[in-house]
Structure formats: structure tokens, C-alpha cells
Amino acid sequence: MRLVLHPKVYSDIDEIMGYYERVATRQLADEFCAELRYYMQQAAERPEFFATASMTSARVNLQRFPYHFLFRIAGDVVRILVVRHHRRRPTVGIRRQ
Numbered sequence: 001m002r003l004v005l006h007p008k009v010y011s012d013i014d015e016i017m018g019y020y021e022r023v024a025t026r027q028l029a030d031e032f033c034a035e036l037r038y039y040m041q042q043a044a045e046r047p048e049f050f051a052t053a054s055m056t057s058a059r060v061n062l063q064r065f066p067y068h069f070l071f072r073i074a075g076d077v078v079r080i081l082v083v084r085h086h087r088r089r090p091t092v093g094i095r096r097q
Contacts, residue, residue: 001073003044005080006097009069012083016067032065036083043071044078057081 013036020029039060043050053059053070061068069083081097 001044001047001076001078003040003080004077006082009080009083016083016085032062032067035062035064036067036069040069040080043069043080047071047073047078061086 013033017029017033020032039062043058043060047058050058050060050071057070057072059068059070066086067083068086070081072079072081
């Protein structure tokens, strides 16, 4: 399947990476980004493997970092809607299409 990111996902990722760069190191931010890319690719290759978060989207938890992303399947496209922290601002991105 083809992977498509909602335009606001890029700012979600920038915000998270900026946080890790401020409180830790650039290396930790890069490790976050690498893990996120890995799981996004897994979602594109095997979307049925991940648990549904609602009737219209599925959730993928990162293993090392306290973040997850929501995605939706539309035809042959896996669309990433939001990347967010497990416990902060749980309503962020729920209205994204």
C-alpha cells in the first residue's frame, strides 16, 4: 500500500523532535524519527496487523517512545492522520481526514 501523511503530521514530528533535541540530544531525536519511520512502513505493508482505534482509524504505538500515530485506509492508501503523545492532548488530530 502507498503511504500518505496528512500535512499536519510533519509539524507533529517537528515538534516532537524539537522537544528531544532540547531536553536530550540530536541523536535521541534521530532515534525517535527512525522508529517512527519503521512503524509507518510497517503500517503501509501490513495495516491489518494493527488494532483499530475507532471505526475509521487504527493506532500504532511506538515501542521505545511514549508516542503513537493514527492511520486510516482508503483504497490502496494508508493515510497517517496524527502523531501524538500517549497521554498529552488526547484530542489532537481526531478530526483530521
